[in-house]
Amino acid sequence: MKSVQGKVAAITGAGxxxxxxxxxxxxxxxxxxxxxxxxxQGLAETAxxxxxxxxxxxxxxxxxxxxxxxxxxxxxxxxDLGAVHLIINNAGVALGATIxxxxxxxxxxxxxINFWGVVHGTKAFLPHLKAAGEGHIVNxxxxxxxxxxxxxxxxxxxxxxxxxxxxxLRQELEVEDSxxxxxxxxxxxxxxxxxxxxxxxxxHGWVDGKSAAEFEKFFAxxxxxxxxxxxxxxxxxxxxxxxxxxxxxxxxxxxxxxTLYQRLLVAGARRRRRKMMLxxxxxxxxxxxxxxxxxxxxxxRSDRPGxxxxxxxxxxxxxxxxxxxxxxxxxxxxxxxxxxxxASASTSGAWRRSWASAAPRCSGGWAPASCSMARSxxxxxxxxxxxxxxxxxxxxxxxxxxxxSACSISSWPTSRSGASCSRTPSTPCAC
Numbered sequence: 001m002k003s004v005q006g007k008v009a010a011i012t013g014a015g016x017x018x019x020x021x022x023x024x025x026x027x028x029x030x031x032x033x034x035x036x037x038x039x040x041q042g043l044a045e046t047a048x049x050x051x052x053x054x055x056x057x058x059x060x061x062x063x064x065x066x067x068x069x070x071x072x073x074x075x076x077x078x079x080d081l082g083a084v085h086l087i088i089n090n091a092g093v094a095l096g097a098t099i100x101x102x103x104x105x106x107x108x109x110x111x112x113i114n115f116w117g118v119v120h121g122t123k124a125f126l127p128h129l130k131a132a133g134e135g136h137i138v139n140x141x142x143x144x145x146x147x148x149x150x151x152x153x154x155x156x157x158x159x160x161x162x163x164x165x166x167x168x169l170r171q172e173l174e175v176e177d178s179x180x181x182x183x184x185x186x187x188x189x190x191x192x193x194x195x196x197x198x199x200x201x202x203x204h205g206w207v208d209g210k211s212a213a214e215f216e217k218f219f220a221x222x223x224x225x226x227x228x229x230x231x232x233x234x235x236x237x238x239x240x241x242x243x244x245x246x247x248x249x250x251x252x253x254x255x256x257x258x259t260l261y262q263r264l265l266v267a268g269a270r271r272r273r274r275k276m277m278l279x280x281x282x283x284x285x286x287x288x289x290x291x292x293x294x295x296x297x298x299x300x301r302s303d304r305p306g307x308x309x310x311x312x313x314x315x316x317x318x319x320x321x322x323x324x325x326x327x328x329x330x331x332x333x334x335x336x337x338x339x340x341x342x343a344s345a346s347t348s349g350a351w352r353r354s355w356a357s358a359a360p361r362c363s364g365g366w367a368p369a370s371c372s373m374a375r376s377x378x379x380x381x382x383x384x385x386x387x388x389x390x391x392x393x394x395x396x397x398x399x400x401x402x403x404x405s406a407c408s409i410s411s412w413p414t415s416r417s418g419a420s421c422s423r424t425p426s427t428p429c430a431c
Contacts, residue, residue: 001085001086001134001135001136001181001234001235001237002235003235004026004029004030004031004085004086004231004234004235005029005030005031006030006031006032007031007032007085007086008031008032008033008034008056008077008081008082008083008084008085008086009023009026009031009032009033009034009084009085009086009087009088010033010034010035010036010073010074010077010084010086010087010088010121010125011023011026011033011034011035011036011087011088011090012036012037012062012064012088012089012090012091012117012121013036013037013064013090013091013092014033014035014036014037014043014046014090015037015038015039015040015041015042015043015045015046016037016039016042016046016192016193017190017192017193017223018090018140018187018190018192018223018226018227018230019035019037019046019088019090019091020042020045020046020049020223021223021224021226021227022088022090022226022227022230022231023035023046023049023050024046024049024050024053024227025224025227025228025231026086026231027049027050027051027052027053027055027057028053029231030053030055031055031086032055032056032057032081033050033055033056033057033058034057034058034059034060034073034077034080034081034084035047035050035057035058035059035060036059036060036061036062036064036073036091037061037062037091038061038062038063040061043059043061044059047059056081058076058077058080058081060073060076064089064091064113064116064117064120064121065109065112065113065116065117065120066120067116067120070117070120070121070124071120071124073124074121074124074125074128077128078128078131083128083131083132084125084128084129084132084135085129085132085134085135085136086129086135086136086137086138086234087121087122087125087129087135087136087137087138088138088140088230089117089118089121089122089137089138089139089140090138090140091113091117092113092114092117092140093109093110093113093114093199094110094155094199095107095109095110095152095154095155095199096151096152096199097151097154097199098150098151098153099153102153102154106154106199107154109199110154110155110158111154111157111158114155114158114159114162115157115158115161115162115165118139118140118162118165118166119165122137122139122165122169125137126180129180130178130180133179134179134180135179135180135181136180136181136182136183136234136237137166137169137180137181137182137183138182138183138185138230138233138234139162139165139166139182139183139184139185140162140185140187141159141160141162141163141166141184141185141186142155142159142186142187143186143187143188143242143246143247143250143251144156144159145159145160145162145163145184145186146163146186146250146251146254147250147253147254147261147265148262149265150265150266150269162184163184163186166182166183166184167184167239169182170182170184170239181234181237182239183230183233183234183237183238183239183240183241184239184240184241185229185230185233185240185241185243186240186241186242186243186247186251187221187226187243187244187247188220188221188242188243188244188245188246188247188248188250189220189221189244189246190221190222190223190226190243190244191220191221191222191223192223220244220245220246221243221244221245221246225243225244226243226244229241229243230243
């Protein structure tokens with residue numbers, strides 16, 4: 001199609017967003033329009049805008065998921081306006097939920113509109129386009145028809161299906177040398193109300209009441225820009241049309257890194273999930289792993305005591321956890337105190353430790369809250385070597401695992417700053 005002036009266009013989902021702006025742009029270009037939507041109030045507002053440009057306008061409440069309604073509407077448009085030259089299958093809905101939480105009813109609801117609505121509109125209007133001698137079919141997919149995204153499995157399935165269906169249709173018509181053009185449109189983030197009207201199944205760490213608002217922050221392209229790009233794709237008979245700079249970037253990312261992009265999305269989803277669980281420790285639904293400890297109960301990178309904190313990157317002192325654990329039985333032998341690393345037998349008895357640590361720590365686990373941290377001046381012995389009793393393996397105060405009350409470790413330098421773990425004989429040994 002070289003021009004839309006005097007032609008007839010049918011548009012689904014014309015009550016708002018891309019459908020409304022596309023209808024208004026076509027009307028300004030002198031194209032008669034037939035509009036459909038389930039939102040009758042929005043449909044009436046769009047019709048009023050189009051009538052202001054002096055073109056014929058027909059409206060109908062049509063549920064694109066119902067095959068009979070779509071076919072009846074196509075026949076009435078061709079009968080009332082004389083012909084149909086353009087069909088834009090734009091109607092669509094959104095759904096946010098994990099696959100596990102998506103009910104069969106919600107999955108069917110989305111597929112019936114986003115995919116079967118496109119199929120119904122294409123098959124209902126294709127005979128009328130061929131009868132008119134020329135025409136164009138525009139099917140709206142999405143950037144989520146190019147890449148897959150967590151919590152969007154149903155939406156991804158529908159939009160990927162639209163892409164495959166549209167490309168196959170274009171090839172079939174080209175084989176027949178048909179004058180009907182076909183374009184698959186992949187919009188990026190468009191400033192419409194699709195996210196606000198989406199169905200959201202809340203799940204701890206995945207979807208909450210703020211997910212739709214957070215998702216809308218990435219919508220950067222206006223519906224007017226989308227409508228202009230769609231009209232340009234029709235007049236130039238493009239096979240595919242990307243809308244928005246984000247769509248161009250996502251398409252390039254998928255081309256260059258067809259599998260690596262998934263790792264990037266997983267990393268981003270993990271960060272967002274961790275943030276949601278920290279900010280909202282209790283939600284309506286249980287976590288995916290009920291046996292897992294609450295996130296934040298241990299803010300260390302590993303089970304090693306003294307590991308770096310995720311939040312600050314600092315070494316954690318034994319007993320410094322906000323939620324102390326029950327102490328496990330440990331030996332009172334000074335050789336158990338390794339400053340975070342076990343001694344190596346290959347160093348001729350040289351006692352190794354991590355000099356990066358700013359505080360001593362027990363190698364067997366968390367020290368109880370009763371373990372006091374005291375600052376004392378370094379002893380005369382080498383700071384890199386434990387007391388002689390520990391090197392020789394001799395038993396002495398604090399060396400017998402059978403007599404916790406006799407355990408005492410004092411003035412034992414474990415760092416350059418002279419920090420030490422001192423125990424009094426009256427308290428149980430846990431180091």
